[in-house]
Each structure stands twice: as structure tokens, then as C-alpha cells.
Amino acid sequence: MNQLLEFVVHHPFLWAALGVIVLAFIANEAWRTFSGSGPISSSEAVRLMNSDDAVVVDTRSSSEYKKSHILNAKHVPAAGIDERAKEITRDTGKPIIVYCGAGNAASAAASKLRAKGYTRVYALKGGINGWQADGLPVTSK
Numbered sequence: 001m002n003q004l005l006e007f008v009v010h011h012p013f014l015w016a017a018l019g020v021i022v023l024a025f026i027a028n029e030a031w032r033t034f035s036g037s038g039p040i041s042s043s044e045a046v047r048l049m050n051s052d053d054a055v056v057v058d059t060r061s062s063s064e065y066k067k068s069h070i071l072n073a074k075h076v077p078a079a080g081i082d083e084r085a086k087e088i089t090r091d092t093g094k095p096i097i098v099y100c101g102a103g104n105a106a107s108a109a110a111s112k113l114r115a116k117g118y119t120r121v122y123a124l125k126g127g128i129n130g131w132q133a134d135g136l137p138v139t140s141k
Helices: 002-010 012-035 042-051 062-067 105-115 127-133
Strands: 055-058 096-099 121-123
Touching (some): 002 012, 042 121, 096 127
């Protein structure tokens, strides 16, 4: 313990840098959580679907969508999200859950929708793979 105190006393700039990094990390995570830009879990997505009537958007290819998708999901491929944003919903305050296969491309699609003025857009953490891993149902109809 004495060595730790001695290290702190002799290296204040290192400790200050560590403090700044920790505060930046906390601020970043808080901003992602409160701005709706971070990915949401499957259980949070189900809650939004049930309580706020969230719109679910599948951004994968047509063949992947036909194989399996979340019930009532609208199919809007990631490449056409800018042009077809109005097909998703005209209500810019309505929650939108965007998903892809593994959760990587959905974040970019969510950012595009936010740039179009939609305020409550969320990417599904893990995509449809995460959804199925959590034991939630999919359909091919």
C-alpha cells in the first residue's frame, strides 16, 4: 500500500490522465445510453415493441429476410434506407428498432435514420443472431 501511495505522489500526471480517461469513458457510455444511439438488448426491444408499438426494420438482403425475420418486421435493405425511410413510419418520434444479421450494419442504418430526423432509433444488439440466441421467435412468412 505504501508503494502505491508513493507512486501516486511521484506520478501525478499519470493519475490525472487515468482520471480523464475514466471520466471520458463514463461520459461516452452515458451519452450513448441517454441519446438512444447504443445498441439495445433483445429484452429491451421486446419491451419497446409491446409497450410503445415500436417499428421493427430488417436491413438484411431479401433472401435472408425470406429465410427468417422477426414477426411484423418491415424489410428495408441497408443500401436503400435513405430513400425508403418514409416507408418505415412518418412519425419521427415513434421508436424504431433496426437489425441485421450480427448487429454490425444495423448501427450504420440507425445513424442514417437519425440523420433523417427520427429521434428514437435503436440498433438491436447482436442482430437476428442475438435475437435467436436469446430464444425469441422468428418467422418466414
